[in-house]
Amino acid sequence: EVQILETGGGLVKPGGSLRLSCATSGFNFNDYFMNWVRQAPGKGLEWVAQIRNKNYNYATYYAESLEGRVTISRDDSKSSVYLQVNNLRAEDTAIYFCTRSRIPDYWGQGVMVTVSS
């Protein structure tokens, strides 16, 4: 069974940083691209970032609205993917979902990030 679990959310002050983690199991992690998608309270979905697998040289892609402030990374030995977000703003307040595959097929339950002073 595919399992995806995000951790690392919480309350952060504007200008602060956060590193979200996503632990996975139930599939061969090395074979898959991974994504982060976020959803602000009461709003729609926003794709944030993708990291490809070793076959694609771990290429990364980012939403333009966040580029320069976010870094996606992965550790295949731990079947985990990470999202580092810097210089956090109020508009980054959202649930952050970790999703599997180029076409996001399996999703975690999400982790809440609140940016507020």
Next chain:
Amino acid sequence: DVVLTQPPVAQPVTLGDQASISCRSSQSLVQSNGNTYLEWYLQKPGQSPQLLIYKVSKRFSGVPDRFIGSGSGSDFTLKISRVEPEDLGVYYCFQGTHDPYTFGAGTKLELK
């Protein structure tokens, strides 16, 4: 960025009737390899989104055959025949053809 337009914001429906949700892209979603990465998701209240349809018309594992995706180029439709209570929620289209990837704003399927 590719803009996906999903009118209307809300679509009232009667249980048992057919529903049709549209998604229009600001540019063609056909990739150079011939694939069209247009997907449909349903998000029920308090839940994570779930994949229904991928590559325009392929049903994801376990998705009932009353969900039918169609379209080409920049114009796509999700049809739900015989709407059931568990089909209510917000439907999002998503394009994974052009970087950066984007979602539509969503169409809420609600009871009339």
